[in-house]
Amino acid sequence: MMPEVGRKLPRKDGVAKITGREPYSHDIYLPHMLYAAVYRSPLAHARIQHVDTSGAEALGAVCLTPFDVPDFIYNERIVSIPTKTYKDRRVLPTIARHVGEAIVGVAAETEELAVRALQQIRIDFEPLPAVLSTAEALRSESPKLYDRIWLGDRPIDMANNIAVERHITEGDPDDGFRGADFIVERRYTTPRKYHGQMETKAAVCQPLPNGGINVWATVQSIHNVRQVLGQIYDIPLSKINVMKLALGGSFGSSIQMNSIIPICVGMALKTGRPVKLVSPREDDFYDHAHYQTEMVLTVGVKNDGTFSAAKMDVVADIGAHHIQADALLGVMAGWLASLYKWHNFQFDGKAVYTNKVPTCALQGFGNHMVNFAVEQHLDIIAEMLGRDPVDLRLQNYIGEGDIFWGQGPSIKSVIQSCGVEEILREGSVRIGWNRREKPVDKQGRYRRGLGVARGFHTSGTGGPKPGDVIDYSSATIKVNEDGTVDILTPVVDHGGGTGEAIVKIVADILHVPYHMVELSDVDTRTTGYDVATHATRGVYCGGGAAAHVAEKVHRQILETGARILQVPTDDVTLAHNEDYGTGTHVFTKSNPDRQLTLAEIAKTAQINSWGTIAATGSYRQQSAPPCFMGHFVEVEVDTETGEVRIVRAVLLSDAGTVVNPDLLEGQLMGSFARGVGFALQEHSETLPSGALAHGGWLTDYRMSTSCDVPPSDALEVYYAHTYEPTGPFGAKGVAEASLSSVWSAVANAIYNAVGVRMYDLPITPEALLEALNAPHVLNV
């Protein structure tokens, strides 16, 4: 059998998704169901003194107020170990801390009635002063968002708005800077961004007669949602079942349990009826965003092009809740430390509460922010040294044999596969790097420039020892009586093809063709634990666990086959032969004519009452290998309007063995489109009132349409030829890596076109025009 890993094969859920038959959380309808809507705070900061629900109730609605929900403080993300989990969230708060914070849930017979009832909710607010920027939040006289938060079970009394600080040092940075020939320091900023997943967050909860609940919701981890709900509502986990459904995009916005899920559950428990809650798009905009950051990067450089030290100061605006800022600062340090050989290194990060939309991961979790600073810095340094930017990167990158700790200081791995050199060399050839001219040599209204940036992401958060982040996955695999195979995996597929990758991995281990292996509908009851589809761990960790279990099934097939053939187990092997039955068969090494198909083996085991050939298990990967990425971009700047057009781009990835080549291309293309949107247009800006400037509208937020992205023939993809020895069939992750260096490459190309360095994102036409018209004191 030709290996299924690496083949282009139609995705399992493809036809169902295309033709509208694949159920998402939006599509769950239950008999006797109520529809819910959420009243959200119009104020950025206010104490809720009284909630008058009588008008809503007069319409027949049932309301859930902050005074009805358990007085329980939690963190909706339980990916980190409990002692590293900060908690500040309640199902519904008694103090609203951002415009759009959910305050009251309303359930009624129809959606329309729920919305009408919502309009009858009256709330007495005591307005409190709000802080809407980190600068304001950090002032000593500024109002505080919290008096007390919790770290694990330990209360923390808050002296200010700093949610968490992290200081991480390696080597002796002071000494490193003293040894530098020159020092380059710049300040970079990245704005708040919105995930823009097409499916708004939704939940359906069915209360059960035994006090339990069934939940269908938008999630990246069915098991973590189950556990958080169990904590909040004090329900044994055996009575909570969370179903795995298709996910309509997420980009990190559902790593944590979405805020509407426990509201929906609270209403279902209160009414005793199934409740459905679908976020309107506007509510979704007010529910999650990605961190705004300011980064000051200082690098000590030697004249030979090596570095003697690096230091990064980060202030992250996390908004009104601490979902995962502690982890964010850890990974930002890790991304910085793992990009280049700085030799000495210091990271000082502050995560600051503000009265803004709470923030969470977005494809890369701090990775692309750090990349924006470091990859522009590299170009600045290259120009100062008179060196080629590709060359300088090749001189200093961290590669095979070096330590990678992209997921923070507690998750370190030795790099065993690295495509950086291939990516940089191949990208240079494909884009025509040797035709790159200096900005000063360019004239005219339209100026073109070439830019490069390289990035990476981790593949999961595994390692030989447990770290601050939980990482393992589970699988159950069984052979059916006709020789087909069922896989039960808790791993949620964002759409990138994790499910298909797992099928291919299992298919190849069991020598069963792809079309005879299917993914079962599963839930928290029928699967072992999986932490979440985050950290680009789906294929490497989820697929790794499936591979581990498939090996057990492989052994069972051999044992059962040997038992039927009455030969020792070590005298049989499993193989695929098109000429024989369904293809998969066990044959006797000593007498190859004696063979059985997998169907015959499974059926015989059934008839003889030997049992089903099946295995289940959990597995933790012992490493977290980086998948490397490179972007070479050509832009054209209209110096009269400030508009930037992508002329060409080469997207190069190092995913180890490529499991789904077509889906990988799709991920690279999609990430590039998002990255260009983030680079040039998207900004989820907060007004002085605390409201969003774009009002929660997709058009005004400026999501890219089919006409905004570069034409198809402008983009080219390339996969480096690497093999990750610790991954299933040599594979590692790629998803988040594919966004990591897009905007850095765009910014570097803009500089190469017009000689203006853009330190702040997004690089809108207005911003670029302003920079072009500013007196050019210093271009580099």
Next chain:
Amino acid sequence: MTSGETPVTLTVNHKTYRLFINSSALLLNVLRDQLNLMGTKYGCGIGECGACSVLIDGELTLACMTLAGTAVGHEITTVEEVGESPVGRVITEKFLNHAAVQCGFCTPGMLVAASSLLQERAIPSEQEIREHLRGNLCRCTGYAALVKAIQDAARELHPDSERRPHAG
């Protein structure tokens, strides 16, 4: 039937349904909540994303911007029917083969939009495809695979047109 609801007859996918609807009921909600046609998706509710694309008398229409009452007497076609049509089947196959579907939430709307385009234009140019899909947002794919799949579908549906020399 509750107060304010009136009886109407809607023709959806060649079937006739007698329903009670509110005068403010949106076609999107009637299709999903009353007719269990879940392929028409909610992405924004205000005409910005195209996830709710349907055909009314063959015209590409946003179900979230259409009062169900105004569709009375017209032929409504949803993705469930488009997917079964000859053009829809070819596009489905091409979406699949070009890996133009990732999370899939936008995809039914894309299928409806693409089929309406290929009904109008035998061999649309890339620019025409992009213009036609402008109202259908996709956050996952970056549109490249969708565009290629639609070009491929057009070529398969009209093998002769492709060989016709370009005008001018």
